[in-house]
Amino acid sequence: MKISDNRQYKKLTESLSHFKQIKKVSLKQWARLPKVLPLKERWITRIFIFLIFASVVALLFNLYLDKTYIEPQMGGTYTEGILGQTRFINPVLAQTNDADRDLTQIIYSSLFKYDGQGNLILDLVKSYNISEDGLSYEIKIRENIKWHNDEQLTIDDVIYTIKTIQDPEFKSPLKNNWQGVEMEKIDNLTMNFKLSNVYSPFLHNLTIGIMPKHLWAGISAQNFALAQYNVQPIGSGPYKFNKINKNDNGEIELIGLIRNENFYLHFEGSPKGPFIENIIFKFFNNQIELIDAYKRRQIDGLSFVSGINQLNIVNDLNIYEINIPAYYAVFFNQTKSKALADKTVRLALSYATNKEEIISKILSDKGIQVDSPLLPGWFGYTPETSIYEFAIEHAQNILESAEWKDSDDDGIREKTINNEEVKLEINILTTDWPELKQTAELLKEQWEKIGAKVNLEILDAVTVQQDYIKTREYEALLFGEVLNADPDPFAFWHSSQRKDPGLNLAVYGNDDIDKLLEDARQSIDQESRKEKYMEFQKLLIKDAPAVFLYSPTYIYPVNKKVKGISIEKFSQPSHRFSLIENWFIKTNRIWK
Secondary structure: OOHHHHHHHHHHHHHHHHHHHHHHHHHHHHHHHHHHOOHHHHHHHHHHHHHHHHHHHHHHHHHHHHOEEEEEEOOOEEEEEEEOOOOOOOOOOHHHOHHHHHHHHHHOOEOEEEOOOOOEEEOOEEEEEEOOOOOEEEEEEOOOOEOOOOOEOOHHHHHHHHHHHHOHHHOOOOHHHHOOEEEEEEEOOEEEEEEOOOOOOHHHHOOOEOOOHHHHOOOOHHHHOOOHHHOOOOOOOOEEEEEEEEOOOOOEEEEEEEEOOOOHHHHHOOOOOOOOOEEEEEEEOOHHHHHHHHHOOOOOEEOOOOOHHHOOOOOOEEEEEEEOOEEEEEEEOHHHOOOOOOHHHHHHHHHOOOHHHHHHHHHOOOEEEOOOOOOOOOOOOOOOOOOOOOOHHHHHHHHHHOOOEOOOOOOOOEEEEOOEEEEOEEEEEEEOOHHHHHHHHHHHHHHHHHOOEEEEEEEOHHHHHHHHHOOOOOOEEEEEEEOOOOOOOHHHHOHHHOOOOOOOOOOOOOHHHHHHHHHHHOOOOHHHHHHHHHHHHHHHHHHOOEEEEEEEOEEEEEEOOOEOOOOOEOOOHHHHHOOHHHOEOEEEEEEO
């Protein structure tokens, strides 16, 4: 090696050594920098470093979210608190009890069901055809549908269910919906419904749960309501019966369901549910107990709360506010009251009713004002009708003009009718449901301001139904009516429905309205139906047989752990479970 090369090598070695020393010193200086810097700059430096780190983490996390998607997984348990008790988890008998309808919706399948917008969709039905004259409905059901006991579901089960409803000995609340309907079996998967008259909303009748003939056919009408299958049912829906717990008094405290691994839509639908492994229902006697159970973390969801403010805890809840075709009104039985038989009195009471105050004070603004027997947002409603706006002075003036005067200064108006002095005294009957009781009390306060004396009779719901509504033994009834997704007001306002089991609670009769309702339900042309319903509303509101009050918002609180719930409209609360097979708790992220 040359001397010059040795010198260059020595210089290079010295340079590298010097660089290492500089690097070591620099690292030490950087390490000492936070201690050398003033306190303020020291914190700024730390925050700056943290922000850089956080930005990198956020960038990676967003990249992960962008490149993956959530896929529902099987598993988890959902527990819901139900207000009331279950008696008949049986489609033929369930229609008068919310708890029964809820469980029936999940355990049994129907020919059609509803989506989250209140629209009809196929369930057991694979295809259908309606004849041109609207009198024949041919349906074909899906193949290889199994009952929860692994038996095959066929058209025979459909025919058995409907015939049981039609048979008066079984006392089904649905009997009137199936009068004049005949059935013809074509094969094990196909049948015809033959109607004696056109009935436009007929497909909505096919949302009734189908029962297994092989289990029920041997049970007589006398023993039908006593059968064990009423509380330990076998259906074909997304969940099947698993267990039941009763207290010492024999009351049902809990019913447990487990996912139906053979559910037909699991193989045909997307996503492929049901996903939640266990559904548990716990039953409570009143809303206070129901809310307390949620606060104690004993349940994940509540079947219904009348005001979300009562929960006092909503951080871990999704609150679904759902539009339903139900309304509350005061129905006037003119046959039981001479005062209410006077149209002027009924009009005055309408003008004296402050609906906004009722909705604000009692519903916490969770509801809409109702002025018609059909509801905004649902088929047939028209805003082109008379509305009795709150006008207390006008109410007083029309009473004065009609000779309803307070001649004896006792604060109550009176009038001589057929040589008899009649006091403006009104007896309102309602149930002890908190909202109805409070509404009655507020109506009493409002109506007494125009010189009426209002007496309240508040009883339990069973007594009101059995002892008063059935016999129409009331003057004024504060009660609710629930319409269908395709609301057919025939049962509520046609004169043929004035007696039980009809639902004409105002005991109202009008020949022109009868004709409109008959023609509307027999019209296939939807525009023609709408026109008839418009005229029906105008005539009925003019007669003022009731004071329409409000339609409550259905408030459905569910723990945020439950996902896949998509509901905005339904015709009855049990339809919230119509797509329960799409609900899920467990998830997994999958790379795209």
